[in-house]
Amino acid sequence: MTGQPPPERPAARTFNVDLRGIVDLLSRHLYSSPRVYVRELLQNAVDATTARGGPPGPVRIEAGGGRLRIEDAGVGLTEPEVHEFLATIGNSAKRDALGFARHDFLGQFGIGLLSCFLVADEIEVVTRSAARDAPAVVWRGHADGHYTVAPGARDEPGTTVTLRARRDFEHWLEPSTVRELVRHYGALLPYDVRVNGERLTDGVPPWEAGREAMLGYGTRLLGAVPLDAIDLSVPEAGLRGVAYVLPHETNPSEPATHRVYLKRMLLGDRVDGILPEWAFFVRCVLDTDELRPTASREQLYHDELLVVAREALGERLRSWLVRMAATEPERLGAFLGVHHRGVMALAVHDDEMLRVVDEWIPFDTGEGAVTLAEFRARHREIRYTARAEEFRQLAGIAAAQGVALVNGGYTYHAEILHRLPRLDPGLDVRALDPAELATRFDRVGPAVEFAARDLLAIARRTLADRGCTPVLRAFSPTALPALYLEGERPRHADDADTAEGVWAEFTDAPPAPGIPPEAEPGPLLVLNHRNPMVARLTSTADARVVELAVEALYGYALLTGNRALRPGDVAGVNRAFLGLVEHAIRTGS
Numbered sequence: 001m002t003g004q005p006p007p008e009r010p011a012a013r014t015f016n017v018d019l020r021g022i023v024d025l026l027s028r029h030l031y032s033s034p035r036v037y038v039r040e041l042l043q044n045a046v047d048a049t050t051a052r053g054g055p056p057g058p059v060r061i062e063a064g065g066g067r068l069r070i071e072d073a074g075v076g077l078t079e080p081e082v083h084e085f086l087a088t089i090g091n092s093a094k095r096d097a098l099g100f101a102r103h104d105f106l107g108q109f110g111i112g113l114l115s116c117f118l119v120a121d122e123i124e125v126v127t128r129s130a131a132r133d134a135p136a137v138v139w140r141g142h143a144d145g146h147y148t149v150a151p152g153a154r155d156e157p158g159t160t161v162t163l164r165a166r167r168d169f170e171h172w173l174e175p176s177t178v179r180e181l182v183r184h185y186g187a188l189l190p191y192d193v194r195v196n197g198e199r200l201t202d203g204v205p206p207w208e209a210g211r212e213a214m215l216g217y218g219t220r221l222l223g224a225v226p227l228d229a230i231d232l233s234v235p236e237a238g239l240r241g242v243a244y245v246l247p248h249e250t251n252p253s254e255p256a257t258h259r260v261y262l263k264r265m266l267l268g269d270r271v272d273g274i275l276p277e278w279a280f281f282v283r284c285v286l287d288t289d290e291l292r293p294t295a296s297r298e299q300l301y302h303d304e305l306l307v308v309a310r311e312a313l314g315e316r317l318r319s320w321l322v323r324m325a326a327t328e329p330e331r332l333g334a335f336l337g338v339h340h341r342g343v344m345a346l347a348v349h350d351d352e353m354l355r356v357v358d359e360w361i362p363f364d365t366g367e368g369a370v371t372l373a374e375f376r377a378r379h380r381e382i383r384y385t386a387r388a389e390e391f392r393q394l395a396g397i398a399a400a401q402g403v404a405l406v407n408g409g410y411t412y413h414a415e416i417l418h419r420l421p422r423l424d425p426g427l428d429v430r431a432l433d434p435a436e437l438a439t440r441f442d443r444v445g446p447a448v449e450f451a452a453r454d455l456l457a458i459a460r461r462t463l464a465d466r467g468c469t470p471v472l473r474a475f476s477p478t479a480l481p482a483l484y485l486e487g488e489r490p491r492h493a494d495d496a497d498t499a500e501g502v503w504a505e506f507t508d509a510p511p512a513p514g515i516p517p518e519a520e521p522g523p524l525l526v527l528n529h530r531n532p533m534v535a536r537l538t539s540t541a542d543a544r545v546v547e548l549a550v551e552a553l554y555g556y557a558l559l560t561g562n563r564a565l566r567p568g569d570v571a572g573v574n575r576a577f578l579g580l581v582e583h584a585i586r587t588g589s
């Protein structure tokens with residue numbers, strides 16, 4: 001039997017890495033600026049110090065003359081570790097056997113050191129491992145991808161990294177720049193970090209520094225004294241911090257960003273996603289041990305723990321608001337004085353903010369300025385006007401008919417009112433259809449109706465070309481002779497059926513000539529029989545006077561309702577005015 005020759009196993013090969021290409025990728029797509037090299041060096045020195053344990057030695061940075069040297073008394077590296085970790089891209093001593101980031105360390109990706117190639121062509125590392133009898137090693141890595149390893153000279157365990165600035169990048173290594181960057185990234189590190197001898201870390205975060213210092217930090221951060229400073233703590237995420245309440249208005253549609261530290265090393269000043277969207281009114285400074293960074297180390301990685309932290313922080317701010325509302329109404333007033341517009345804007349989408357608005361922000365109502373919570377405790381049927389003028393016109397009339405009316409004419413008010421049943425499901429809140437209001441007016445008795453038939457016939461004729469139908473009702477206030485009501489289209493889908501039904505009530509008002517009965521209900525001129533002048537008009541025999549009076553009442557109703565006058569209306573008002581003056585002169589002389 002002749003067997004097939006065994007299949008030839010393809011030779012295993014290793015990827016080649018083009019270091020220049022990788023550094024280019026990092027600089028263009030991962031890191032926002034070459035300045036991150038300071039952060040990465042600092043982070044490695046801190047991690048090595050942590051790994052060594054015992055009392056931490058200082059991290060010393062010397063900068064000047066186009067060179068930077070950073071020295072730590074950390075755990076150091078043996079020669080095999082130099083090959084394994086320094087010279088292997090993507091390998092990190094800070095991950096465990098399963099590849100998970102080790103809890104105590106800042107680094108995890110195994111790429112940080114490459115960021116030095118953003119400012120230098122060569123990285124020199126002199127290192128001596130803390131392991132017993134390990135000799136010192138010098139590693140030199142070059143931007144073109146090659147490296148060398150040689151015996152080094154170093155008495156104590158630890159590591160010194162030296163960079164020489166690439167041409168045109170010298171400013172990144174200048175002492176003032178380095179000082180600023182070390183302070184920026186490392187001010188809260190619990191280690192002694194010095195640049196050219198000057199200690200730049202104090203290790204005391206604002207939330208541990210006492211109330212006064214905490215507010216001082218907030219004032220420097222915001223450029224103004226914060227309205228308050230709220231302590232934050234989420235043990236599950238190893239998170240501590242402080243939320244500063246902004247003393248000025250912000251635009252809630254712009255995502256709020258926060259200063260976030262990861263194990264006391266700055267992640268960024270503009271980190272988003274750590275607070276709920278509605279928390280636009282604070283700027284936070286916080287530190288977390290458990291949340292993870294993205295590879296750029298400039299944002300937080302969006303995972304379940306971040307969601308847990310966000311919810312817990314939201315809860316904290318919410319309880320701050322609630323507690324302040326319960327115990328410090330004046331403070332809440334000051335807060336809403338600054339942020340009420342933002343609170344209103346968010347209440348349109350967010351139920352928590354809706355609750356704040358409901359309880360704390362007064363609305364214009366037929367009973368004066370009251371909160372919605374108070375108003376809905378008194379009324380289960382609430383109507384609102386879409387325009388502020390309409391509210392002004394109808395508030396008194398609505399109150400007299402027992403309609404609970406709210407002014408929905410200001411920005412966000414109508415939307416918020418419409419959402420109110422989310423907090424109170426049994427509540428009936430709808431845009432006011434003026435026709436519905438008219439159904440609350442009393443009908444006049446048959447005798448009055450009979451007496452008024454001439455008045456109504458003349459009124460129908462007079463107003464026919466305006467597309468307006470006159471009706472006679474009795475309502476309060478008696479001082480109001482006539483009311484112009486427009487049957488507005490319902491603003492929200494669920495209001496639709498009632499609006500149609502309400503107009504159907506006016507079956508006693510036959511359509512004006514020229515308007516087919518199935519046409520959209522037009523505006524109504526509701527004459528108020530309770531008004532003495534209108535009552536007298538029903539028994540006025542002079543048809544000319546009645547016609548002029550109807551014109552005048554129509555013009556009056558338009559003007560008091562703040563309606564725009566069309567040319568025909570202006571002509572009618574003029575006609576009525578001059579006609580009535582002439583009549584007065586004639587009858588008076």
Ligand SMILES: Nc1ncnc2c1ncn2[C@@H]1O[C@H](COP(=O)(O)OP(=O)(O)OP(=O)(O)O)[C@@H](O)[C@H]1O
Pocket residue numbers: 040043044045048072074075076077085086091092093094106107108109110111112113114158159
């Ligand atoms: N100062 C140092 N002392 C001891 N070891 C160091 C030092 N600097 C770097 N190393 C070693 O080199 C490895 C690679 O460092 P690098 O900065 O590239 O990545 P990392 O710190 O592991 O992760 P990250 O990319 O998240 O920063 C480290 O895991 C560490 O083992």
